[in-house]
Amino acid sequence: MVVKMDMRKREKTKSMEKERLQVMDLSGMSLDSLPKPSLDLATICKLDLSNNNLQDIPESLTARLLNLEVLDVRSNQLKSLPNSIGCLSKLKVLNVSGNFIQILPKTIENCRALEELNANFNKLTMLPDTIGFELINLKKLSVNSNKLMFLPSSTSHLTSLKVLDARLNCLRALPEDLENLINLETLNVSQNFQYLETLPYSIGLLLSLVELDVSYNKIKTLPESISCLKKLQKLSVEGNPLTCPPMEVVEQGLHVVMEYMHHKINTSHETPKKKRWWIGKMVKCGTFNKEMGSGNKRPEHVGYNMLKQQNINGLASPGFMGMLSPLRIFSPRRSFG
Template sequence: MHHLQQLHHHHHQPPMMMKKRERNKGMEKERLQVMDLSGMALDSLPKPSLDLATISKLNLSNNNLQEIPESLTARLLNVEVLDVGSNQLKSLPNSIGCLSKLKVLNVSANFIQFLPKTIENCRALEELNANFNKLSKLPDTVGFELINLKKLSVNSNKLVFLPSSTSHLTSLKVLDARLNCLRELPEDLENLVNLETLNVSQNFHYLETLPYSIGLLLSLLELDLSYNNIKTLPHSIGCLKNLKKLSVEGNPLVCPSMEVVEQGLHVVMEYLHHKMNSSDQRPTKKRWWMMKMVKCGTFDKQGRGGKRGEGYNMLKHQNINGLASPGFMGMLSPLRFFSSPRNSFS
């Protein structure tokens, strides 16, 4: 009884104590600093004049830094945004794994060949921009750990494949892997239930096929496959009922033919959907995919998702683009989040 009374007393603190606690929280938030050292031609970092644990946003972009000291990142305990883009970095410190509150990391326009495995400890990370580096691979298990990642931008690198764990990034909304050397995409994409934008354009002669599971990306709005070596689109794409933009220019397409493509997105979708029903693929495999698609709600026998014809009415005002529009390219540009380094933390 005495123990219960203690608990009861704890949950009904006097108003004065509650106000004091709220005031302390407010003061703690105010003490967090924004530090902008961008564009200062720094070859090395000056000795900080303040406690690194008080920094919430640190901008070191557009300098000449060749390394980030291990001791520096290890002490950035409250940093949420870290921008080291446009430097001369060849690697990142292992202590980056200490940044448990990090939400946005920009390492674009450097010479980084690999990301340290410890980056998997940054479990609060929501945006990772590693465009314009020399990455040949990503950490194998990265998808199992960065469960809060919403945007992954790795364009303009030397990636030959994405790790299979990528398919476990269930919060991911944008995946930009254009301008690499991708030979294939992970087979099991169906877990990317929140993915809205997938850009794997300009992998040129390397990328020849796409996994059938691409038809299970329930939230997909924009799919850019332009300038690859794809001859046949998976018929499952016809079941992407929310798709509003499909870019396929620069591929040696046979199925669907360019004559079909030129008639617009709704015609392409109807063509692929029809192909799904009359496909010659092995019955066992076809039945397996059909079961998956019905289960996920992307496919039913009456039409392209939902009531008969509903999908096509919705698609009448949509079109297919051979190349993504300037607006779309701008959205995926590495400059989108860090276009003005001096103002990016304002």
């Protein structure tokens, strides 16, 4: 009975604390600086400072926002964020888009409850190196329209991440080890125009991926591992100088692209180091059976439907020639979606 009473008291206390928490909306007021708050900062759960002319946020302000869960400072004149942002241990949503921020403070890694980070339309040239090791609850990372040349390798450790939007940057490459992004559903690295030329083989290990947009880059060859993305529903590759798969295959839609890449992965006679490394990862994750690489027996892959099993000699097989028949190649363009 005593235990039950204690639990009821705790629940009642939590309920009362939630009722005391307040939302402060100072958006769209053309503020150049923040007015002295008229209430206890520890009672604020959401602070909206968007669409003002703020050039900085005082260190002392964020240090006292102990119960803040949502901070919106988009569309201001901010060039940096205060280091004390690391004090916001309950922060779940941070929107700093539409500012002039060049670098995020390393202390942001202390915001371990963070689930959504929106830093679009800034001047970011890099992200904190260890951001992926600390923000383990992050579900959405939006950093489009910046000047990022690379994503830190620790990005591949954001195991809760569902959306990664890094379009309109200067990305030269993506992290090699993507296999830990087990919940990633949307990956958009489009419009890195003159810079992004390749995709890592490990992209085939993103087994929750539903949408992949790599359009308007300089990609000539898609990795064969893409054929393992059994949940993929939308693939955007337009605006690339693609040679593999050829454009006549691309124009026939996602299903034909997947068949083409599936054929390529199963008929390749060369096994370069990179591919051996990738196949080992796929075996470890259970995507291939363990007969891969032993003898000439073709592996059965659970990540996509197998084509009819038959001997294939290059592109002359009946199944593959059917796939690239004139009727299919010159059929009207179909959507990838």
